[in-house]
Every structure is written in C-alpha cells, then in structure tokens.
Amino acid sequence: MTKLTEGKAAPAFQLLNQDEEKVSLKDFKGEKNVVLYFYPRAMTPGCTVQACGIRDFAKKWSKIDTVVLGVSPDLPGKLQKFIDKEKLNFTLLSDPEHATAEKYGVWGLKKFMGKEHMGILRTTFIIGKDGKIAHIISKVNTKTHHDDVYEWISENLT
Secondary structure (H helix, E strand, O other): OOOOOOOOEOOOOEEEEOOOOEEEHHHOOOOOEEEEEEOOOOOOHHHHHHHHHHHOOHHHHHHOOEEEEEEEOOOHHHHHHHHHHHOOOOEEEEOOOOHHHHHOOOEEEEEEOOEEEEEEOOEEEEEOOOOEEEEEEOOOOOOOHHHHHHHHHHHHOO
16 A cells, blocks of 8 residues: 655546546646545445535635545445435545555555454545645544635645
8 A cells, every 4th residue: 555645646546426427636637626535435424424514615615626526435326325315516436446545545454343344544635736635634533524624725725
C-alpha cells in the first residue's frame, strides 16, 4: 500500500457512478477542487450521517469551486438506492475491487467487535484544481466532516 502525501499528484482513477457512467479524476482538473472521500458502506449509520452532512452543504460546495465524490466498494445499484433514500445530491463511485482504495492507501485491516477484516479505512483527500493532494484527513469525524472539509478548503484553496 502506497502512503500518499500532501503535495503529490493524486492517483488517477476511473470508476462507475450510481448511474453506471464513468467518472475520472481528470474530469475535474483545472476546473474544480475535489473532495474524494472513502467510506465503508452505503446505508450504514456513520456513512449516512457523513453523506447527509455533505448533502446539506450543496450550495457551499459550489461557492468554493468544489465537487464531492464518495467512494465505497458498493455496486452502482446500491449507490443509487442510497442516493434515493437519503436524497443525496452528489456523486457516489463504485470501487468493488477496491483498486482505487488501494491506490490511495485506504484499503486495510479493520477491527470490529473483536473481529478483523479488510475494508475501507474512512479517509478524505482534498485535491486541488492542479490535481495535487492538498490535504488528507485520516481521522474523519462523520458528524463534522462537511464542516471540517469546507473550512479547510475555504481557508486554503480559495
């Protein structure tokens, strides 16, 4: 697993979104800052809190030239159900083989209720319009994630 650092080029990716359309990081280069956030699974409590916070900040994201992309191992159909259920207004990406998660170093050993398994380590990458990683949040608070990200971008990338 590669350890990414701030200032380095963000790894390229192309994933299917909830509509089974291909989305690439290069689609936004020079145009938008990208909040690329990795979350374990759609429609679980922590992931829902995090996604709804992002949803409620929709107008703020456009004011700071920022697009939010959520990445999980879920298939596009489940992502669409998550969007429909929670009225999400941003793009979710499907990484079922966890290749992109591995490129970003966020696929790893997790412990839950005394058991170990491999999964997504909840992490957020803020990528500038230049395609470089501007900031990494490895200790994500699902309740304040949207505020934390918005504040950082407002202070550093606008």
